[in-house]
Amino acid sequence: xxxxxxxxxxxxxxxxxxxxxxxxxxxxxxxxxxxxxxxxxxxxxxxxxxxxxxxxxxxxxxxxxxxxxxxxxxxxxxxxxxxxxxxxxxxxxxxxxxxxxxxxxxxxxxxxxxxxxxxxxxxxxxxxxxxxxxxxxxxxxxxxxxxxxxxxxxxxxxxxxxxxxx
Amino acid sequence: xxxxxxxxxxxxxxxxxxxxxxxxxxxxxxxxxxxxxxxxxxxxxxxxxxxxxxxxxxxxxxxxxxxxxxxxxxxxxxxxxxxxxxxxxxxxxxxxxxxxxxxxxxxxxxxxxxxxxxxxxxxxxxxxxxxxxxxxxxxxxxxxxxxxxxxxxxxxxxxxxxxxxxxxxxxxxxxxxxxxxxxxxxxxxxxxxxxxxxxxxxxxxxxxxxxxxxxxxxxxxxxxxxxxxxxxxxxxxxxxxxxxxxxxxxxxxxxxxxxxxxxxxxxxxxxxxxxxxxxxxxxxxxxxxxxxxxxxxxxxxxxxxxxxxxxxxxxxxxxxxxxxxxxxxxxxxxxxxxxxxxxxxxxxxxxxxxxxxxxxxxxxxxxxxxxxxxxxxxxxxxxxxxxxxxx
Numbered sequence: 001x002x003x004x005x006x007x008x009x010x011x012x013x014x015x016x017x018x019x020x021x022x023x024x025x026x027x028x029x030x031x032x033x034x035x036x037x038x039x040x041x042x043x044x045x046x047x048x049x050x051x052x053x054x055x056x057x058x059x060x061x062x063x064x065x066x067x068x069x070x071x072x073x074x075x076x077x078x079x080x081x082x083x084x085x086x087x088x089x090x091x092x093x094x095x096x097x098x099x100x101x102x103x104x105x106x107x108x109x110x111x112x113x114x115x116x117x118x119x120x121x122x123x124x125x126x127x128x129x130x131x132x133x134x135x136x137x138x139x140x141x142x143x144x145x146x147x148x149x150x151x152x153x154x155x156x157x158x159x160x161x162x163x164x165x166x
Numbered sequence: 167x168x169x170x171x172x173x174x175x176x177x178x179x180x181x182x183x184x185x186x187x188x189x190x191x192x193x194x195x196x197x198x199x200x201x202x203x204x205x206x207x208x209x210x211x212x213x214x215x216x217x218x219x220x221x222x223x224x225x226x227x228x229x230x231x232x233x234x235x236x237x238x239x240x241x242x243x244x245x246x247x248x249x250x251x252x253x254x255x256x257x258x259x260x261x262x263x264x265x266x267x268x269x270x271x272x273x274x275x276x277x278x279x280x281x282x283x284x285x286x287x288x289x290x291x292x293x294x295x296x297x298x299x300x301x302x303x304x305x306x307x308x309x310x311x312x313x314x315x316x317x318x319x320x321x322x323x324x325x326x327x328x329x330x331x332x333x334x335x336x337x338x339x340x341x342x343x344x345x346x347x348x349x350x351x352x353x354x355x356x357x358x359x360x361x362x363x364x365x366x367x368x369x370x371x372x373x374x375x376x377x378x379x380x381x382x383x384x385x386x387x388x389x390x391x392x393x394x395x396x397x398x399x400x401x402x403x404x405x406x407x408x409x410x411x412x413x414x415x416x417x418x419x420x421x422x423x424x425x426x427x428x429x430x431x432x433x434x435x436x437x438x439x440x441x442x443x444x445x446x447x448x449x450x451x452x453x454x455x456x457x458x459x460x461x462x463x464x465x466x467x468x469x470x471x472x473x474x475x476x477x478x479x480x481x482x483x484x485x486x487x488x489x490x491x492x493x494x495x496x497x498x499x500x501x502x503x504x505x506x507x508x509x510x511x512x513x514x515x516x517x518x519x520x521x522x523x524x525x526x527x528x529x530x531x532x533x534x535x536x537x538x539x540x541x542x543x544x545x546x547x548x549x550x551x552x553x554x555x556x557x
Contacts, residue, residue, distance in 0.1 A: 026317055030264065033310060049296045053303040061306025061339075065332060068313055072329075125296045125356055 004045055012038030025071050033064040050125045172461045175202070176288050199291045203280045210471070211432040212242035218478045225482035249425035257320060257418050264318035269419065269426035272311040276430050278304045279437045284362050286450045286463030297358040298350065301441060302343060305396070308434065309335050312405075312415050315427070319418035327414025330489065331398060331405035337496040338395035338402075344504035345389040348381055348511035349445045362449030371455040375448040380527040381511040384535075386446040388504045390476075393438045395496070397431065399477055401484035404492060439473035440466070499538070506534055 015035030019028045036059040043052035086092075132140050170177065179198055186194045216231075216239060223230025231238035256265055282297035284290040294300055309332050316328020350356055353364045367374045376382035395402035406414030416427045443449060447469050450462035487495065510527050517523035 024261075027261075027264075030310075030314070049294070050299070053296055053299040056303035057299070057306050060310060061303070062336070065309055065313065065336065068317075069329075069332075072317075072325075125299070 005042075008038050008041050008045060011035075012042065026068065029064065029067045029071060032067065033060055036060050036064065047122075050128050172287060172463075174461070175286070175463065196291075203291065204277065207277070207280065207433050207436055208429060210436055210467075211429055212246070214432055214436070214471075214474045214478075215245070215428075216242050217474065218481075221475070221478050222482050225479075246425070249422055249428075252421035254421040254423060255418075259320040260418060261318040261320070264314050265418075266423075268311050268315035268318060269423045269430065271314065272308060272430040273426050273433075275304055275307045275311065276434045276437060279434075280440070282358055283437070283440045283444060284359050284449055285440070285466050286461065289450075289463060290359055293359060294357065296356045298346060298356045298361075301358075302339075302346075305438075306339065308430075311430075315419070316415035319415075321418050323411045323413075324415050324417045327405045327411045327417065330411075331415055334398070334402065334405060334492060334496075335396055337493060338392045338500070341388055341496065341500040341504045342392035342396055344501065344508065345385045345392065346441075346445055348385045348504075348507050349376055351508070351511050352376070352381075352515060358444050358449075362444055362451065365448040366451040368455040373448050373451055373453060373455070375446065375451075377446045379514065380524065380531050381507055381514050382446055384503070384507050384510070384531050386442070388500055388507065389442055389446065391500055393442060394477065394480065395492075397435045397438055397477075399435065400481040401487050402492060403481075403486060404489060407486060435474065435477055436470055439470040439477075442473060443469040503534070503538075506531070 012035050015031050015033075015038055018031035019035060022028050022031060036055065040052045040055035040059070043055055179195065179202075182198060183191050183195045219241065220230040220238070231241040234240040234244045256262060279301050281291045282294055282300050312331045312335070313328050316324045316326075316331070319325070349361060353361045355361065365373065365375050372378075377386045398405050405411070406416075411417070416424060419427060443466065448465075450466040452458045452460060452462075452465055510530055513530070514523050514527050517526060
């Protein structure tokens with residue numbers, strides 16, 4: 001583990017913790033963005049350029065903005081009056097810990113299951129593109145269709161009926 | 167001699183790096199490149215601001231700045247000193263931390279884009295396989311800084327300006343990406359170095375720039391429109407429309423923080439000009455084969471300063487759009503045209519060499535543009551404006 005990894009890990013975890021503990025909703029959204037950025041940098045540190053840049057492009061460029069807009073357009077961004085924790089925080093903590101434990105267990109087991117590779121495989125962006133356009137073209141198209149349907153649905157929900165005066 | 171002049175900055179860097187012990191050399195090399203970028207582009211920013219103030223003045227039938235230095239050429243220095251010495255006012259109700267972070271994030275993010283731009287032969291800071299993707303990923307972060315500025319100011323004008331800016335930047339980022347994808351399809355690489363190399367060839371002394379192909383010309387036009395909107399420049403400068411919103415998202419910024427926003431805007435313009443140059447105008451390659459004796463970096467910087475002139479010219483010429491026109495233009499004209507351009511680029515790729523692809527591609531694009539123009543001219547009517555709000 002290099003020092004870069006520890007810095008990035010600290011950034012990501014601090015962002016995630018801040019996102020659940022801060023009182024102001026917009027601050028929480030910005031903290032989540034910091035956590036996203038930390039994750040993207042972790043991907044880049046693992047030489048996964050495509051995943052890292054896609055993470056920045058999609059999560060910081062679009063999802064964070066969407067979250068922020070949603071906060072502004074709905075309940076307002078005023079600070080919560082009393083504590084930020086809901087009454088069921090203990091149950092939530094237990095579920096989160098359980099999920100983390102299962103994931104951690106699976107990851108730790110996989111180290112033994114798969115023989116150690118001498119060198120990490122080099123996967124260029126071009127390889128990913130070739131795979132997406134040949135072997136995985138059907139899943140890609142299905143995802144695209146799903147997203148288009150979601151987009152059309154969102155517009156339909158937001159739109160007024162024809163006769164309705166406004 | 168010619169070669170030395172072409173590689174002068176590379177040689178200079180190697181010489182300076184050679185002065186340091188072996189262990190420090192990689193770090194010194196990187197720091198040197200970063201410092202060079204951080205010095206060069208603000209200097210160009212100063213020149214661009216002077217050009218804009220003088221040029222715009224002439225276009226508006228006035229003289230422009232002429233008090234500081236001969237012909238007012240020291241005006242940027244005076245502006246810089248003024249913004250450094252001015253009092254920095256933070257509103258009482260503002261969110262101090264986010265208010266402080268917003269301009270810093272903007273400037274950092276804008277400068278990071280330069281890391282992948284090839285500014286001359288062997289003059290790219292980071293040779294990246296996915297350089298174009300990196301550029302757009304970094305560009306997407308500027309929206310967040312704009313939002314942070316607008317929200318943290320606790321001012322309704324700031325917030326409205328930020329909302330407008332973010333909506334506009336997201337809308338125009340899609341055509342910006344789509345018009346660049348055509349270049350990637352033809353070159354077969356996301357690396358900006360390879361894109362420039364592919365254009366650095368000559369037939370009969372004329373360059374193989376992508377702008378000289380039908381899909382390239384159409385793509386470049388759409389790219390230029392989207393880039394103007396992406397940098398919030400006139401005629402797409404609604405986010406800072408001074409008659410409606412004081413100054414948009416940076417209304418509550420003063421002193422050096424205001425200067426940072428100003429710097430961010432202009433350095434962003436220079437950067438997107440650099441990207442447009444790299445993608446469509448051949449990057450650092452000379453416009454004619456006989457001009458190849460001039461250094462490659464000269465052509466890159468000449469091209470981006472020329473693009474800056476076009477930005478200034480547009481600002482002096484075109485009236486500002488309305489919000490609904492802006493959105494309709496992005497989603498109903500620019501985006502469909504870039505999608506059509508993708509199709510044409512694919513045809514260009516698979517029709518093979520020869521005159522056939524020139525005829526087919528030009529015919530499709532010309533037909534589409536003429537058809538759209540004709541129908542829109544017929545349909546135009548000047549009624550009261552109508553809005554349709556989403557709830």
